[in-house]
Amino acid sequence: MNHRFHTRVCDLFGIRYPIVQGGMAWVSLAPLAAAVSNAGGLGVLGTSTMTPAEVRQNLDMMKDLTDKPFGVNISLISPTVEETVQIVIERKCPIVFTAAGNPKTYAKRLKQEAGCTLLHVTPSPRLAQKCLEAGVDGLVLEGWEAAGHISADEITSMALTPLVREFYDGPIIAAGGISTGRQMLAAMVLGADGIQMGTRFVAVKEGNSHPLYMELMTRQDPSYAKTAVYCKRYHPGRALKSPIVNRMVEMEMEGYSPQEIQALRGLRRAKFGCIDGDLNEGVFPAGMSSHFVKRVMTCQEVIDEIIGEAERELARVSAWMSRPTAARDAAENAQAAE
Numbered sequence: 268m269n270h271r272f273h274t275r276v277c278d279l280f281g282i283r284y285p286i287v288q289g290g291m292a293w294v295s296l297a298p299l300a301a302a303v304s305n306a307g308g309l310g311v312l313g314t315s316t317m318t319p320a321e322v323r324q325n326l327d328m329m330k331d332l333t334d335k336p337f338g339v340n341i342s343l344i345s346p347t348v349e350e351t352v353q354i355v356i357e358r359k360c361p362i363v364f365t366a367a368g369n370p371k372t373y374a375k376r377l378k379q380e381a382g383c384t385l386l387h388v389t390p391s392p393r394l395a396q397k398c399l400e401a402g403v404d405g406l407v408l409e410g411w412e413a414a415g416h417i418s419a420d421e422i423t424s425m426a427l428t429p430l431v432r433e434f435y436d437g438p439i440i441a442a443g444g445i446s447t448g449r450q451m452l453a454a455m456v457l458g459a460d461g462i463q464m465g466t467r468f469v470a471v472k473e474g475n476s477h478p479l480y481m482e483l484m485t486r487q488d489p490s491y492a493k494t495a496v497y498c499k500r501y502h503p504g505r506a507l508k509s510p511i512v513n514r515m516v517e518m519e520m521e522g523y524s525p526q527e528i529q530a531l532r533g534l535r536r537a538k539f540g541c542i543d544g545d546l547n548e549g550v551f552p553a554g555m556s557s558h559f560v561k562r563v564m565t566c567q568e569v570i571d572e573i574i575g576e577a578e579r580e581l582a583r584v585s586a587w588m589s590r591p592t593a594a595r596d597a598a599e600n601a602q603a604a605e
């Protein structure tokens with residue numbers, strides 16, 4: 268497919284489309300990451316809940332499943348961060364995304380010893396500045412609409428990319444609330460060079476998520492409000508509304524302390540949801556754009572659909588912009604009068 272969205276993010280990673288699959292705990296294992304890379308995007312292994320042996324195993328699998336570039340996502344607050352960084356250095360992984368915490372701790376080592384291209388996932392301009400001081404090669408700007416852990420700063424994608432664009436002219440990948448071509452185009456108008464999606468890549472044929480998670484993700488909700496933010500005052504997270512998430516939201520309103528809510532949240536709720544498909548005990552991370560995840564598709568179908576829609580929307584906006592002003596005014600007035 269010919270397309271008009273070749274940007275410097277494509278050159279930075281050596282990929283066809285500026286579409287990154289965000290690293291996802293439990294969910295983005297080798298088969299999913301390889302499928303995204305094979306489809307022309309950038310697949311990313313989510314290592315934050317992997318043991319060191321699992322990280323090695325997934326890296327080995329990637330060698331068999333794709334010859335395309337792929338990335339590794341490392342959570343800097345994972346208990347096994349040190350071991351994962353060591354493996355990434357040993358294997359000289361070329362593309363690394365760090366997330367959570369300050370990238371300064373590992374940036375120098377990763378860049379010098381692994382020789383990798385390093386990006387950090389950041390939800391705020393303040394942290395973006397720290398990332399730049401640490402020497403990252405680009406930023407993933409993740410807005411409040413996103414799935415999973417989000418920032419208490421509550422900055423939406425609509426605001427975040429232009430805020431950071433004011434002081435940074437390097438590669439920016441926008442994340443959070445983007446699942447369609449129209450949203451991708453909007454992100455690029457705001458100043459992004461590419462997009463990162465998590466929610467959209469949960470319900471895909473090559474994924475390992477539990478069928479219930481995929482079903483809940485694709486289920487249409489007439490309220491258009493499928494997700495909720497829980498633990499708002501203490502490491503907020505966004506997920507599909509479910510018994511546990513609803514209870515945590517209620518507890519917050521009833522004035523329970525962050526520690527009491529955190530105790531209910533526990534450590535493995537996302538595994539109970541994503542992998543075990545336990546509706547009552549699990550948390551099912553999802554972003555605000557989950558409404559647009561309407562059926563389970565292959566990664567290639569997802570990417571082709573998004574690029575196709577972005578192309579059509581760009582053509583529509585360009586045609587609208589190139590109409591003579593008087594004709595446009597008349598058309599708008601006629602529409603307003605209807």
Ligand SMILES: Cc1cc2nc3c(=O)[nH]c(=O)nc-3n(C[C@H](O)[C@H](O)[C@H](O)COP(=O)(O)O)c2cc1C
Binds near residue numbers: 413
């Ligand atoms: C199940 C799930 C697990 C996630 N785990 C991680 C993670 O371990 N590290 C990380 O940086 N981001 C994680 N994310 C966030 C995604 O990488 C991505 O940035 C985010 O989903 C983008 O917003 P969207 O959901 O609106 O597309 C996760 C998202 C999901 C859906």
